[in-house]
Amino acid sequence: EAQVTQNPRYLITVTGKKLTVTCSQNMNHEYMSWYRQDPGLGLRQIYYSMNVEVTDKGDVPEGYKVSRKEKRNFPLILESPSPNQTSLYFCASRDPSGLADTGELFFGEGSRLTVL
Amino acid sequence: LAKTTQPISMDSYEGQEVNITCSHNNIATNDYITWYQQFPSQGPRFIIQGYKTKVTNEVASLFIPADRKSSTLSLPRVSLSDTAVYYCLVGETGNTPLVFGKGTRLSVIA
Numbered sequence: 001e002a003q004v005t006q007n008p009r010y011l012i013t014v015t016g017k018k019l020t021v022t023c024s025q026n027m028n029h030e031y032m033s034w035y036r037q038d039p040g041l042g043l044r045q046i047y048y049s050m051n052v053e054v055t056d057k058g059d060v061p062e063g064y065k066v067s068r069k070e071k072r073n074f075p076l077i078l079e080s081p082s083p084n085q086t087s088l089y090f091c092a093s094r095d096p097s098g099l100a101d102t103g104e105l106f107f108g109e110g111s112r113l114t115v116l
Numbered sequence: 117l118a119k120t121t122q123p124i125s126m127d128s129y130e131g132q133e134v135n136i137t138c139s140h141n142n143i144a145t146n147d148y149i150t151w152y153q154q155f156p157s158q159g160p161r162f163i164i165q166g167y168k169t170k171v172t173n174e175v176a177s178l179f180i181p182a183d184r185k186s187s188t189l190s191l192p193r194v195s196l197s198d199t200a201v202y203y204c205l206v207g208e209t210g211n212t213p214l215v216f217g218k219g220t221r222l223s224v225i226a
Contacts, residue, residue, distance in 0.1 A: 059215070
């Protein structure tokens with residue numbers, strides 16, 4: 001089954017304790033992206049990657065890092081989490097060069113992070 | 117990237133047709149218009165995409181006028197399960213970042 005898998009789905013942590021949210025897709029997509037969603041603010045892009053070893057900042061990259069060492073994985077790293085990073089996070093992937101003309105974004109189920 | 121403007125919220129009764137309009141005045145020649153639907157605590161999912169005129173699938177229709185500066189998502193005979201946030205996106209289908217706005221929160225009432 002084609003899917004984007006995020007882990008953990010829920011996490012409560014404390015300020016300053018480094019954490020990583022993993023994202024993996026099994027569709028061989030080149031493009032992957034991270035979004036955060038906060039009440040009243042919609043979905044905001046954190047980072048995106050157009051291919052292996054290629055990453056770019058989105059609208060709200062501060063406090064986050066990413067890496068793209070292999071096509072299927074795109075982890076989101078919070079080196080020193082702060083309470084303002086409490087949010088619902090979504091990973092997504094897309095195949096811009098495939099047979100699907102739509103370039104449809106496939107989303108994971110989300111990771112709800114709370115930083116105390 | 118073309119900016120989009122949508123109503124923040126809409127209400128509708130079950131069984132009615134709902135039309136959500138999105139403005140994108142600075143749409144580029146290579147841009148497509150795509151709509152996503154998001155239920156609470158779930159990731160958005162693709163509904164429909166178009167470039168011009170009209171596109172219809174089993175879920176919705178998308179109407180795009182000749183100047184392409186706006187588009188209208190039409191949901192026929194909505195049900196309670198159509199209550200969700202609907203996002204309009206404009207961009208190329210190639211390897212470019214897709215930017216979501218705040219979307220339109222549709223509430224369907226029995």
